[in-house]
Amino acid sequence: MSPPSSPGYRIWVVCGLLLLATMINYMDRMALNLTSKRIMEEFHFEEDFYGKLEGHFGLAFAVGAISTGLVADRLPIKLLYPFMVFFWSLSGFLTGLVQNKEELLACRIALGFFEAANWPCALVTTRRLLDPARRTMGNSILQSGAALGAILTPMIVQICLHKQTEESLPFIAGWRGAFLLTGMTGLVWIFLWGLFTWGINLKDQEPHDPLAKKEHLGTILGQIVWQKRFWILVLSVVSINLTWHFLRAWLPLYLQKARGYSESEVNYFFMGYYLAADIGSLSAGFLTLYLAKIGFPVFSSRLTTFGLFASLSLLSVLAAFIPTGPVFLGTLILMGFGTLGLFPCYYSFSQEISGRHQGKITGLLGSINWIGMYIMQTGAGYFIQGTKTHYLELFKTQGYEQGIAMQMAQEQAYVWGIAMAGIPPAIAFFTLLYFWKNPGEVRGKDTLS
Incomplete structure (x- = not known):
C-alpha cells in the first residue's frame, strides 16, 4: 500500500486527533474506576457487582468491536468515527445521572458497545495514512491518548470531589460531575475531527481485485x-x-482498601502512573522507529521493543509483596510504563495480516479479547469478594477486631491478582518470538524514505 499524498505534517495532525479520541475514550471509562469506592458505598454493592459492571462492559465491547469492525472497511471513516464518538460520550454523560446500580450497569453496557469503535476506526486510519515502518509510531501516538485521558481523569475527579458542597446540585456534585464533564468532551472532538480532516484522503488505497468483491x-x-x-x-x-485492564479496574480499589491510601492520594498517584504509561507508549514507538532506522528489520525492532516492555510488566510479581511506601509506588509506575508500551507493537503486528480487511481483523480480535475481559473481570469480582469473605470470617474467629480483620482480609483478597497481573505479556512475547515467521522482510531503513 502507498500512503496518501497528503503532506507529512497533515498526516501527523490526524494521528494527533486519534490520540484525542483515545484520550476521551479512556476519560469516559476511567471515571468509574477512580470513583468506584464512593459509588459502591452510595449504591450499596460489593466487589462481585463491581466485577459484573466491568465484565458486562467488556461483553458489550466485544459485540461493539466485531460490529464496528465489519463495517469500518466499507463505511466512510470520516463519518463513522464521529458518529460512534458521539454515542459513547452520551453514554458517559448519562452515567452522571443514574439513580441506582441497575441504571449504572445499563450505561456501562452502552458505553462499552460504542467505545469499541475507537480501535477499528483508528487502526484503519493509521494503515491508510502511514507506511509499515512508521505505523508503530502512529499507533504509539494514538495509544498514548489512553494514558493522557487517564492522567486527566484523576484531575477532573479530584476537582469535582473537592468542589462538592452542601449547596451543590445533586446531579453535578461529587462523582457525578466527573461523568458529566468527561461526557461533554466528545462534542469538542467531533468539531475538531470535521475541521482538521477536511481535504485529507482517508479512503482505502489498496488495489481492488474485481474477483475479491464476489467473496462473501x-x-x-x-x-x-x-x-x-x-x-x-x-x-x-x-x-x-x-x-492492563485488571490494573485499570482493580488497582484503585486495591490501593484504597488493601493498602490504606486515601481517595485523594490514589487520584494523585494515578496522575503519575498514567503519565508514566503515556511516556511508555510513546517510548515504544520511538524505540521501534530508531531500531528500524539503524538497520533492524521491522519485525525485529517491534519484537525487541515488545520484549523489553513485557519484562517491566513482570514487576507485578514483586509489587504485590513490597511493603507500602515509595518503593512500592515506584514499582507500580514502572509497570504502567511497560504495560502500555506493549500496545503499539501489537497494533503494528495486527496490521500485517491484511490491508483491505483491517477493520474486520481489528474488530474480530477486539471482540475475542473483550470476551476474555468479560470472563476475567467477572471472575475477578467473584474471586475477590469470596476470598475477602472467607478471610474475614477466618480472622474474626482468630480473635481479631472487625476493622483489623477486614483490612487483613482485603489484603489477602487482592494480593494474588496483583502478583499475577503482569505475567501474561511475557507469554505473548515468547509466542511471537517462536511462532511468528517473517521470511524475507526488508530492513527498516529501506522503507524510510
Whole structure:
C-alpha cells in the first residue's frame, strides 16, 4: 500500500486527533474506576457487582468491536468515527445521572458497545495514512491518548470531589460531575475531527481485485481465522489486555482498601502512573522507529521493543509483596510504563495480516479479547469478594477486631491478582518470538524514505 499524498505534517495532525479520541475514550471509562469506592458505598454493592459492571462492559465491547469492525472497511471513516464518538460520550454523560446500580450497569453496557469503535476506526486510519515502518509510531501516538485521558481523569475527579458542597446540585456534585464533564468532551472532538480532516484522503488505497468483491463475508472471515498469525495475535491481545485492564479496574480499589491510601492520594498517584504509561507508549514507538532506522528489520525492532516492555510488566510479581511506601509506588509506575508500551507493537503486528480487511481483523480480535475481559473481570469480582469473605470470617474467629480483620482480609483478597497481573505479556512475547515467521522482510531503513 502507498500512503496518501497528503503532506507529512497533515498526516501527523490526524494521528494527533486519534490520540484525542483515545484520550476521551479512556476519560469516559476511567471515571468509574477512580470513583468506584464512593459509588459502591452510595449504591450499596460489593466487589462481585463491581466485577459484573466491568465484565458486562467488556461483553458489550466485544459485540461493539466485531460490529464496528465489519463495517469500518466499507463505511466512510470520516463519518463513522464521529458518529460512534458521539454515542459513547452520551453514554458517559448519562452515567452522571443514574439513580441506582441497575441504571449504572445499563450505561456501562452502552458505553462499552460504542467505545469499541475507537480501535477499528483508528487502526484503519493509521494503515491508510502511514507506511509499515512508521505505523508503530502512529499507533504509539494514538495509544498514548489512553494514558493522557487517564492522567486527566484523576484531575477532573479530584476537582469535582473537592468542589462538592452542601449547596451543590445533586446531579453535578461529587462523582457525578466527573461523568458529566468527561461526557461533554466528545462534542469538542467531533468539531475538531470535521475541521482538521477536511481535504485529507482517508479512503482505502489498496488495489481492488474485481474477483475479491464476489467473496462473501463468511469467506473473508474464514481466510482471516485460518492464518496462524491470527491466533498468535489472539493470544497476544488477550495477554496484554489482561494486564492492563485488571490494573485499570482493580488497582484503585486495591490501593484504597488493601493498602490504606486515601481517595485523594490514589487520584494523585494515578496522575503519575498514567503519565508514566503515556511516556511508555510513546517510548515504544520511538524505540521501534530508531531500531528500524539503524538497520533492524521491522519485525525485529517491534519484537525487541515488545520484549523489553513485557519484562517491566513482570514487576507485578514483586509489587504485590513490597511493603507500602515509595518503593512500592515506584514499582507500580514502572509497570504502567511497560504495560502500555506493549500496545503499539501489537497494533503494528495486527496490521500485517491484511490491508483491505483491517477493520474486520481489528474488530474480530477486539471482540475475542473483550470476551476474555468479560470472563476475567467477572471472575475477578467473584474471586475477590469470596476470598475477602472467607478471610474475614477466618480472622474474626482468630480473635481479631472487625476493622483489623477486614483490612487483613482485603489484603489477602487482592494480593494474588496483583502478583499475577503482569505475567501474561511475557507469554505473548515468547509466542511471537517462536511462532511468528517473517521470511524475507526488508530492513527498516529501506522503507524510510
